[in-house]
Amino acid sequence: xxxxxxxxxxxxxxxxxxxxxxxxxxxxxxxxxxxxxxxxxxxxxxxxxxxxxxxxxxxxxxxxxxxxxxxxxxxxxxxxxxxxxxxxxxxxxxxxxxxxxxxxxxxxxxxxxxxxxx
Amino acid sequence: xxxxxxxxxxxxxxxxxxxxxxxxxxxxxxxxxxxxxxxxxxxxxxxxxxxxxxxxxxxxxxxxxxxxxxxxxxxxxxxxxxxxxxxxxxxxxxxxxxxxxxxxxxxxxxxx
Numbered sequence: 070x071x072x073x074x075x076x077x078x079x080x081x082x083x084x085x086x087x088x089x090x091x092x093x094x095x096x097x098x099x100x101x102x103x104x105x106x107x108x109x110x111x112x113x114x115x116x117x118x119x120x121x122x123x124x125x126x127x128x129x130x131x132x133x134x135x136x137x138x139x140x141x142x143x144x145x146x147x148x149x150x151x152x153x154x155x156x157x158x159x160x161x162x163x164x165x166x167x168x169x170x171x172x173x174x175x176x177x178x179x180x181x182x183x184x185x186x187x
Numbered sequence: 188x189x190x191x192x193x194x195x196x197x198x199x200x201x202x203x204x205x206x207x208x209x210x211x212x213x214x215x216x217x218x219x220x221x222x223x224x225x226x227x228x229x230x231x232x233x234x235x236x237x238x239x240x241x242x243x244x245x246x247x248x249x250x251x252x253x254x255x256x257x258x259x260x261x262x263x264x265x266x267x268x269x270x271x272x273x274x275x276x277x278x279x280x281x282x283x284x285x286x287x288x289x290x291x292x293x294x295x296x297x298x299x
Binding site for chain 1: 229230231232233236276281282284285286287288289290291292
């Protein structure tokens with residue numbers, strides 16, 4: 070079946086512009102996560118959705134970052150007024166549900182969107 | 188909060204060599220532990236997992252044992268292949284939301 074898809078695969082933008090990154094999770098997966106992978110910071114959590122709600126936004130680095138999820142499916146990560154330090158690979162993952170600390174539901178990752186801010 | 192420390196790379200080995208990548212963690216309680224792998228040009232994928240102390244996760248010839256006493260989850264493979272060249276990440280969940288924290292990643296290069 071189809072895995073997690075993300076678009077675009079690559080995005081080059083100028084400093085100060087807004088960008089939107091899209092994630093299509095696996096059908097039926099209620100939990101959705103955004104992570105960021107950068108050279109300096111490694112892999113870091115950004116935001117978690119359960120259905121259309123985002124009970125954990127603790128990883129968003131600034132108020133320039135926002136995300137939404139509609140219909141319990143597609144999610145969009147928006148970065149306003151992009152800065153060079155936003156350059157990274159943005160990864161989306163989905164799972165059947167969030168599970169718990171000891172009962173894990175595997176997260177399936179998309180291929181990522183590579184964002185370059187000039 | 189939970190944290191994970193992973194040995195730094197890069198690690199360069201010859202084919203058929205023995206591989207160990209160290210991972211230690213600090214955690215409240217006994218969370219599940221994971222190794223993820225990222226092959227060149229591909230997305231992150233789960234390699235193996237262990238859900239409780241003394242569990243051994245295994246896949247594709249890789250193994251890791253959940254050691255509560257030493258708070259470790261070292262990744263091992265007895266005989267690596269060129270196709271194992273990738274970046275390996277140790278990870279654990281930090282809350283009941285399932286969000287993962289990752290080690291810094293270890294790049295493995297296997298030469299023929």
